Amino acid sequence: MTPPVTKMILLGVDPAFVSGCKLALIDENGNYLESAVIYPTAPKNDYENSKKKILQLCKKYNIAGVAIGNGTGSRETQEFFSRLNTEENANLNYTVVSEAGASVYSASQIAQDEYPNLDVTIRGAISIAQRLRDPMAALVKIDPKSLGIGQYQHDVNQKLLLKRLDDVTCDLVNRVGVDINSASASLLSHVAGIGMKIAKNIIEYRDANGNFTTKNQLLRVKGLGKKAYEQAAGFIRIKDGKNEFDNSGIHPESYELAKKIIKLDLASAHLESKAKELQVGMHTLQDIIKELSKPGFDPREDLPPIPFKAGITDIKMLKEGSFVSGLVRNITDFGAFVDIGLKNDGMIHISKMSAKRIKHPLEVLSLNQYLPQIQVLSIDFEKGKIGLSLV
Numbered sequence: 001m002t003p004p005v006t007k008m009i010l011l012g013v014d015p016a017f018v019s020g021c022k023l024a025l026i027d028e029n030g031n032y033l034e035s036a037v038i039y040p041t042a043p044k045n046d047y048e049n050s051k052k053k054i055l056q057l058c059k060k061y062n063i064a065g066v067a068i069g070n071g072t073g074s075r076e077t078q079e080f081f082s083r084l085n086t087e088e089n090a091n092l093n094y095t096v097v098s099e100a101g102a103s104v105y106s107a108s109q110i111a112q113d114e115y116p117n118l119d120v121t122i123r124g125a126i127s128i129a130q131r132l133r134d135p136m137a138a139l140v141k142i143d144p145k146s147l148g149i150g151q152y153q154h155d156v157n158q159k160l161l162l163k164r165l166d167d168v169t170c171d172l173v174n175r176v177g178v179d180i181n182s183a184s185a186s187l188l189s190h191v192a193g194i195g196m197k198i199a200k201n202i203i204e205y206r207d208a209n210g211n212f213t214t215k216n217q218l219l220r221v222k223g224l225g226k227k228a229y230e231q232a233a234g235f236i237r238i239k240d241g242k243n244e245f246d247n248s249g250i251h252p253e254s255y256e257l258a259k260k261i262i263k264l265d266l267a268s269a270h271l272e273s274k275a276k277e278l279q280v281g282m283h284t285l286q287d288i289i290k291e292l293s294k295p296g297f298d299p300r301e302d303l304p305p306i307p308f309k310a311g312i313t314d315i316k317m318l319k320e321g322s323f324v325s326g327l328v329r330n331i332t333d334f335g336a337f338v339d340i341g342l343k344n345d346g347m348i349h350i351s352k353m354s355a356k357r358i359k360h361p362l363e364v365l366s367l368n369q370y371l372p373q374i375q376v377l378s379i380d381f382e383k384g385k386i387g388l389s390l391v
Contacts, residue, residue: 012126050080102124320379
């Protein structure tokens, strides 16, 4: 449910030392543009050629944001981009993205089908860029068990775990809705009533006939019958479609009802009487009103946006009692590690997460959660350790 970064050309960076940093560019729609390899980190430390390549790509594509993987060499790669911004005025805002599962995806059949002529390492960089552009669309391509869901995942019933993870994924996808004209088969396969086979048929129909303009066209897709249509239609979105309601969660069966609701005076005090007048349940009426008030609404828009940065913060700039922001990078039984822009992550002990007693950090925090205000409790300059607090 991390908010997407839209309307930007993004550069994905898979950091490394000896083998170099793999670069992959994607456009505003997530389509692959170009790739390259640079060597700004040890042992080559080739700053000049790396700088030259990045500036060339910036000039060619007008890059608006950079997604840097959090694996080996991530800190050094961040320092490279920070130096570019300081010395070359590159204006490349960057953020760190979890690499969890990127290597699994890059070697998967899905990745081979999507990018058959690209090297595995470049596919990994594309995944890093795409999970910044639209995390949900990118992460559904990866087995949830490869996304760092916990150290005890192998100790539980694997069938039950797989079902639970799939249920959660489907719930989230259906809560957000899916743009049928840009979604991959992997994303479509998690929509209610649509499995992978029908999802691939939808892609084939789209490739052969162009973009969908109405939801009714789904009935022309091979294998997608009336029952599947009834289940899926409310979760499908069509931007700029022929029908004004197609970019909403209103089911086609309720379109005529929605037209009537638009013409009514919907003062909250009169909702019950209006529901009786329209011969519809209160919950249905409220759901339609909600959709009409925010057409095309994505629930992720209500969450804090992904924070970008332009430079690395020096630990010497911190003071006990000061406030910083950061991203939760790892959660353990005793606390959470937070990326606040330094070489080492800061740590929030479980006792400093809530005013009330909690049994586990997951009651309060989640991976990749953005924390806008964290207090610095302690600083060990020699060891580079920072103690943080949410209370």
